[in-house]
Amino acid sequence: MSSPLFEPLPLDFSNLPKLPPRQGTAHKGQFGHVWLLGGDHGMGGAALLAAEAALRAGAGRVSLMTRAAHLAPALTRMPELMTHSADSSYALAQLLQQADVLVAGPGLGQAPWGRSLLSVTTTLDKPQVWDADALNLLAHGDISPAKSLLITPHPGEAARLLRCSVQQIQQDRPQAALCLAKRYQATVILKGAGTLIATMDGDLRRCDRGHPSMAGPGFGDVLAGLLGALLAQGMVDFEAACLAIWLHAVAGEQLGSGGRGLLASDLLPVIRSLLEAHSPCLAH
C-alpha cells in the first residue's frame, strides 16, 4: 500500500439518497426493528449510544442486547428501548428472528461473551453493521463475515483486519478501503478525517466534512446506530453509508465550532434536524 492508485469521488452532497416521507397512517412496524449487540463490562455506554442514535434517526423499534448489569441504566436513560441479556446462544438465535437489522460491536469486547453473541449473527441473512470489537473478532479469523455486511473500521481496526500497520492504512486509505471490501465481501466505511466509503464493486467515495472535535469517545458508536436506523428504514448499504456519513460529519462540523469537549451524544439532536431538513417526515 505505497502509492495512491485509486482516486475516490467526493460524496455528492447535492444528490444524497433520501428517506421517503411517511404516510399519515404510518406505524412503527414499517420502520424496522434494529437489534444492538454490545456493551460488555466497562463499555455499556458504547452500545447505549448506538441504540440511542438508532432511535433518534427513526428506527421503528430498537432492542439492546447487553450485559445484565447495563439494563437498568439503559432503561433509565431511554425507556423507549427494549432490553435483553440472553443466557445462551440458542436463546439469542431465537430472539434475533425478530430483527430486521443487526448492529454488532460497540463495546462488545473480545472475551467469550462477545464472541458468542457475534457467532450467532454470522449465520443470519439480514443486513448487519459490524463495528468496533465485532471487527476485532473478525480480524482474529475464527468468525466468518455475515452475508450482508457493512463494516465501519477506524484505521486501527482496518490495520487489524488487513494485518498491517495503521501507518500503512493511512498511506493509501483508498486502496485499504477497497481491499477490505473485497476481502470481507462488505460495504466499507473507513473512518477518520476524510472518511471513505468503498463497495465490493469498486465504487469509492470520500467525505471531506467533519471536525477534529469529533476525535473523542463514542462518535463511532453513534455512527453505527445511525446506519442501523437508515437500513431499517429501507436504504441499501451504500445509500445508508452515504447519508449517515454526511449527517454525522455535518453535525460534528456544526457543533465543532464550539471547540473541544464535544460529546458524541451532543450530535443526536443535530443529526435529527439535519435528517428532517434533508428527508422531511411528512410530504409537503
Ligand SMILES: NC(=O)C1=CN([C@@H]2O[C@H](COP(=O)(O)OP(=O)(O)OC[C@H]3O[C@@H](n4cnc5c(N)ncnc54)[C@H](OP(=O)(O)O)[C@@H]3O)[C@@H](O)[C@H]2O)[C@@H](O)CC1
Ligand atoms: N463509552 C464507552 O463504552 C466506549 C467504548 N468504546 C469501545 O471500546 C472498545 C475499543 O475501541 P477503541 O476504538 O477505543 O480502541 P482500539 O480499537 O484499540 O482503537 C484505538 C487505536 O486505533 C487507532 N486509531 C483509531 N482511530 C484512528 C484514526 N482516526 N487515525 C489513526 N489511528 C486511529 C490508534 O492506533 P495507534 O495510532 O495508537 O497505533 C488507536 O490507538 C470498542 O468496543 C469500542 O466500542 C469506545 O467506543 C469508546 C467509548
Ligand SMILES: Nc1ncnc2c1ncn2[C@@H]1O[C@H](COP(=O)(O)OP(=O)(O)O)[C@@H](O)[C@H]1O
Ligand atoms: N479529525 C476528525 N475529522 C473528521 N472526523 C473525525 C475526526 N476524528 C474522528 N472523526 C470521526 O468520529 C468517529 C470516531 O469513531 P471511532 O474511532 O470508531 O470512535 P469510538 O470507537 O470511540 O466510537 C468516526 O466516524 C470518525 O470519522
